[in-house]
Amino acid sequence: MSESEILDCGVSDHSGELLGESMRAMVLETTPGRLRLKRLETPRPAAGQLLLRVSACGVCRTDLHIVDGELSVPKLPLVPGHEIVGRVVAVGEGAGDADEAGLEEGPEAFRVGDRVGVPWLGYTDGSCRYCRSGRENLCDNARFTGYTLDGGYAEYVNADRRYCFKIPERYGDVEAAPFLCAGLIGYRCYRMAKDECREEESAGAIGGSGRERDRYLGIERLGLYGFGGAAHILAQLAVADGVSVYAFTRPSDSSGQAFARKLGAVWAGSSEELPPDTLDAAIVFAPRGDLVVRALEAVDRGGRVICGGIHMSDIPSFPYRSLWHERELRSVANLTRADGIRFMEAIDRTPVETTVHEYALENANEALDALREGRFDGAAVLVP
């Protein structure tokens, strides 16, 4: 675009940055489909929103499910991406402060220049029975970043300030991107495995002391099925809590198993095998229903199996004895603000290394292909 087309957008941008009228974005127009590089109008923040200049956006398996047409209702055309790290360049009316906005509780106030992260859950109505009972992750009218709202495969994105989280300063933008979904969802799975979420649901609150609630609640042996973006972050937090981590990968994936051991797993092996010890809980991150049955066989009496994916192949039938003795099976959907706040506290206390592979924004299709084919350990991150 020519110099003359660059205009100040006129909103309360105190950074002095001139916002162009258009931006580069990777756009999905049909499913299943490939993304196309397009110029879109640069968004302007509505009341309660922050406009962010994207500095990094992680590529999540859910993005693959969206472009492959496995999730049924994306907005189209769509800018995918829900692991966004960006800096506030403009503040919509009332979005700088919770009181001004007349919004409910949010994590904190935001200013131009702040670095924030934006997760999958991008909007809730705050009024349905789920929101009113501390289960906003199940909101009747929830909207999702990079699925029913435009996301971060772009130079700029609008975000609801209530679902923006400040990221601990020790992390760089690219290394922090996988925290926003892989990290958060993994952490909610972990809290679910420890049965912490129920306590919170009954309290119906987002507050509380992270340190108190994050105490290790009796899981000694935790299995992680699928050792990718989510597991490699969670393994480090669990190991720091004194939990023994058992990592399950594809049978031939010796590099994935070595990666898991390097991050502190006491055992790493094939998902076709039973581990050497019975587990207290297992989290299934791989999108394979047969692993749910494997995980139920691997957990001890009273053990929990948590399914962390948004999409999975069918779960084969299994004998009732695999569930007997009060074993539990649950899925984890989305996240709450409480998860976000507690997760950021946890990674501030415990330094976590993310293994990232950087791709230019316009190479998003290549990053998605590499993820689909399992060509790397860790996570892919787009940089506009």
Ligand SMILES: [Zn+2]
């Ligand atoms: Zn709601």
Ligand SMILES: [Zn+2]
């Ligand atoms: Zn995700």
